[in-house]
Amino acid sequence: MSLEEYKGVFIFAQQVDNKISSIALELLGKARDLANDLDTKTVTAVLIGSGVASLTDELAEYGADRVIVVDDPELKEYRTEPYAHALASVINEYKPEIMLVGATAIGRDLGPRVSARVHTGLTADCTQLEIGDFPLVAVPGKEDEQKHKQLLMTRPAFGGNTIATIACPDYRPQMATVRPGVMQKIAPNKGAKAEIVNYNPGFTPDNKYVEILEVVKEVSNVANIQDAKILVSGGRGVGSPENFKLLEDLAEVLHGTVSCSRAVVDSGWKPKDLQVGQTGKTVRPHVYFAIGISGAIQHVAGMEESDIIIAINKDENAPIFDVADYGIVGDLNKILPELTKKLSAEMAAKEA
Numbered sequence: 199m200s201l202e203e204y205k206g207v208f209i210f211a212q213q214v215d216n217k218i219s220s221i222a223l224e225l226l227g228k229a230r231d232l233a234n235d236l237d238t239k240t241v242t243a244v245l246i247g248s249g250v251a252s253l254t255d256e257l258a259e260y261g262a263d264r265v266i267v268v269d270d271p272e273l274k275e276y277r278t279e280p281y282a283h284a285l286a287s288v289i290n291e292y293k294p295e296i297m298l299v300g301a302t303a304i305g306r307d308l309g310p311r312v313s314a315r316v317h318t319g320l321t322a323d324c325t326q327l328e329i330g331d332f333p334l335v336a337v338p339g340k341e342d343e344q345k346h347k348q349l350l351m352t353r354p355a356f357g358g359n360t361i362a363t364i365a366c367p368d369y370r371p372q373m374a375t376v377r378p379g380v381m382q383k384i385a386p387n388k389g390a391k392a393e394i395v396n397y398n399p400g401f402t403p404d405n406k407y408v409e410i411l412e413v414v415k416e417v418s419n420v421a422n423i424q425d426a427k428i429l430v431s432g433g434r435g436v437g438s439p440e441n442f443k444l445l446e447d448l449a450e451v452l453h454g455t456v457s458c459s460r461a462v463v464d465s466g467w468k469p470k471d472l473q474v475g476q477t478g479k480t481v482r483p484h485v486y487f488a489i490g491i492s493g494a495i496q497h498v499a500g501m502e503e504s505d506i507i508i509a510i511n512k513d514e515n516a517p518i519f520d521v522a523d524y525g526i527v528g529d530l531n532k533i534l535p536e537l538t539k540k541l542s543a544e545m546a547a548k549e550a
């Protein structure tokens with residue numbers, strides 16, 4: 199493998215039902231940053247589907263300089279085999295230096311399969327990506343072996359107890375998956391246009407192709423906590439599912455949404471869709487209330503990028519206070535009704 203042949207930052211532009219998934223736009227934002235630090239500044243989105251040509255402008259507005267479109271009736275719904283063939287073929291043909299994929303249900307299926315096909319490594323669930331030297335610090339006496347402009351992929355390791363930075367210096371592309379909500383979209387540049395490249399490697403259905411007989415859509419009554427501007431999040435300290443009423447009242451006054459820690463989900467008090475953290479969702483609201491949440495590293499990993507963090511905990515030494523902008527030490531059962539009452543009066547005065 200000649201590493202020099204591999205150039206540019208590519209992202210897999212996931213679409214479902216011919217709608218670009220938010221993760222694709224988030225990856226474009228990060229790809230733009232990475233490309234600026236590399237010699238080849240081009241950001242390429244790989245758009246795979248059937249009848250998807252109209253989606254290219256949106257990708258351009260969010261930072262794609264070029265869109266490689268693989269459009270084929272075989273790609274109407276996501277299926278592992280034809281999608282893996284499409285993406286692996288694009289990589290073999292266009293040789294990206296970096297390939298980013300969303301750690302969605304689709305991306306988690308697709309990414310590792312493609313990396314195996316093109317014979318490279320993949321780092322899953324990255325929380326940080328940057329361009330730098332590898333090893334991070336040159337080994338004394340072996341300074342000339344240190345490689346520059348490598349993709350440094352950082353992710354929690356060993357059950358979230360440490361953070362590992364991983365590189366892939368000897369193979370290309372350097373592949374990473376990133377969970378939704380971790381990276382930020384750039385402000386769209388309305389009217390921006392990208393170079394469009396149509397590419398079709400040919401699809402020959404074989405016995406590995408899954409046949410989709412019916413698609414049944416899940417109807418979810420649960421709010422998407424990743425879209426919320428204000429999250430009122432409860433932990434085991436809330437004490438019972440019924441006591442979440444205190445949090446719901448506060449959320450209602452602030453037009454916010456209730457979310458929770460994993461302890462709450464494990465206790466069966468709230469559905470998994472509301473869980474914040476390493477094995478839940480990564481959120482970035484304007485205001486995050488952490489109520490009766492201790493602040494375990496796995497929880498903090500999912501909310502530390504919130505603009506303002508307000509913690510309520512009866513234990514003044516709870517680690518959540520290390521990441522909080524404002525902290526209230528005390529019993530949530532006493533504080534919440536008071537807080538809700540005060541805020542309700544203030545909101546009413548403001549709206550009057």
Ligand SMILES: Cc1cc2nc3c(=O)[nH]c(=O)nc-3n(C[C@H](O)[C@H](O)[C@H](O)COP(=O)(O)OP(=O)(O)OC[C@H]3O[C@@H](n4cnc5c(N)ncnc54)[C@H](O)[C@@H]3O)c2cc1C
Pocket residue numbers: 357358432433434435436458459460461462473474475476477478479489490491492493494495496497500510511512513516528529530531
């Ligand atoms: C691999 C792995 C992945 C994980 N992923 C996640 C994840 O995605 N999300 C997640 O949240 N956790 C995750 N965890 C679990 C995590 O380690 C913690 O166990 C969990 O976050 C604890 O939840 P908690 O803070 O609600 O409960 P606790 O740690 O029990 O904390 C309860 C807090 O409530 C306070 N409290 C109690 N009563 C009151 C009261 N009346 N008023 C005020 N405060 C009160 C206590 O002082 C305490 O600080 C993961 C763990 C592992 C090993």
